[in-house]
Amino acid sequence: VDFLSVMLVTGKPDPPKDIKIHVIGDEANISWIIPSNQGVTYSRIYLSHSKEGDLYLSSPRKYKDIPVTTSIFEIAKLKMCSTYSVKIQFLGTSGNSESTTQKFWMTSE
Secondary structure, eight states, X not given: OOHXXXXXXXXXXXXXXXXXXXXXXXXXEEEEEOOTTSOEEEEEEEEEETTTEEEOSBTTXXXXXXXXXXXXXXXXXXXXXXXXXXXXXXXXXXXXXXXXXXXXXXXXX
């Protein structure tokens, strides 16, 4: 096996980093950093409620694919006094990254 073949097999993008969640009222603004020069084409985002499980972000799917030019996503109408988890994964030309999960709490403050 040559070096180039190994690079193609293991050339998955790095996982999402620096996920930030800013809560305003019943909305969560989520942002993250996309690695450069790693062939990332989309960010795939999932949302889960601590009691209700995975939620639909894009009917009929329980995830939303966001083009690589965007690294921010707003989710509205979330339930107050609830815990959510957001999971982000990169889809790339040479495979998909591992996912990164971040929990957040919707508060009434």
